[in-house]
Amino acid sequence: MPKHVFPVDFVWGAATAAYQIEGAVREDGRGESIWDRFSHTPGKIQGGDTGDVACDHYHRYREDVALMREMGLKGYRFSIAWPRIVPAGKGALNPKGLDFYNALVDRLLANGITPYATLYHWELPQLLQDRGGWDNRDTAAYFAEYAAVVFESLGDRVRHWITLNEPSVVAYNGHAIGEHAPGFTDYALAVRVSHHLNLAHARAVAAYRQLNQGGVIGTTLNLTSVYPAGNAPEDGAAARIADGMYNRWFLDPVLKGAYPRDILELFGQKLQAPVIQAGDLERIAAAPIDFLGLNYYSRLLVRSAPSSPFGYEAVRGAGPCTAMGWEIYPDGLYDLLVRLDRDYGHPRLLVTENGAAFDDPLQAGRVADPERIAYLREHFLAARRAIESGVRLEGYFVWSLLDNFEWAHGYSRRFGLIYVDYPTQERIWKDSARWYQGVIRQNGV
């Protein structure tokens, strides 16, 4: 019997994203995405890897759903590729794209697995990027039109929707530091993009409400717990700025209907008209969410750095790290969950991603991954403590079901519960997958 039992209807899940697992990038009418263009640009992706084939999930989804069924997953979070549905980003639809996701959803439901669909996990149609991408506020409207098509096609069976995956990463990694598609390095652009993403989210929520389908809709934010590296007052002030830029800039619009004043002032001239137009904030405030998805991987430790652009710099924590160099800090998940509950009105919460990359050597047909088991166990216990503190945490999606294309790192980082032998596409259960199967079966650790 587990020592720490979770609520009886707790949703134990796993998560993936279209570009990271599907492959078949030129099949059945799919249009080009900014990640197709970026991954095929020399020097952008470690090893020159691309998502052209990935885990070949587009052809192997039946096998993968069978793996989810064997694992006992209650929920499966996946993303829908906008370029499969609307190849040019706006206008003509691609029926074969809708057919794929209808078949996936039907197979999930037939296997007792609840689908949780993300509408945007970074795959902007390239033709929209050619028209300015997220710097063009019209893209927010095109996103809502795409979302409405998907709601109408799947909304009778998909009852849990996530509009955007991590707008902060889209803005920062894609537009401020150039590590992700479309690869810009312009901070003012990144701030404009963050606003247009918030508008896109609000428009999609409004489109969903209009259809009265009776499900729930939220968003997924990449959140962390920010701590000052020292006791000096300036380190505390640095932590507040970092928390504002990393967390509150995205939390406040979707949960409070307004931008945080301190960060609005900090971004100042970068957001002058015509970026925030009359009616924008009202539109954002008029689109409350039913639940908040949060992706938690590690904490953020900062100290005052007057010469840095925003007066702070990150400091490496003392704890052990994953293969991504991210410090393992489960208490940061507890602190984050309790903070969200306290500061944002006791919202319904889902951990929509938590997981870790480790080296995961395949030896004699087996992958022993005790570090991943320890990582997940410690984070599950942190989540359990938060639930005991009254936090409305309803589910937990491990990142990821399968090893997959890890963006700028290509296939060099393995986050999966299930190992993918890419040359053969064989799926091999890691020890952590068997362990997780037991956690789900006993509903606790």
Ligand SMILES: OC[C@@H]1[C@@H](O)[C@H](O)[C@@H](O)c2nc(CNc3ccccc3)cn21
């Ligand atoms: O890096 C692991 C996953 C990634 O595979 C998912 O697609 C994405 O949703 C995701 N978000 C984070 C959070 N942090 C992050 C930091 C730097 C770059 C990208 C994401 C981790 N992950």
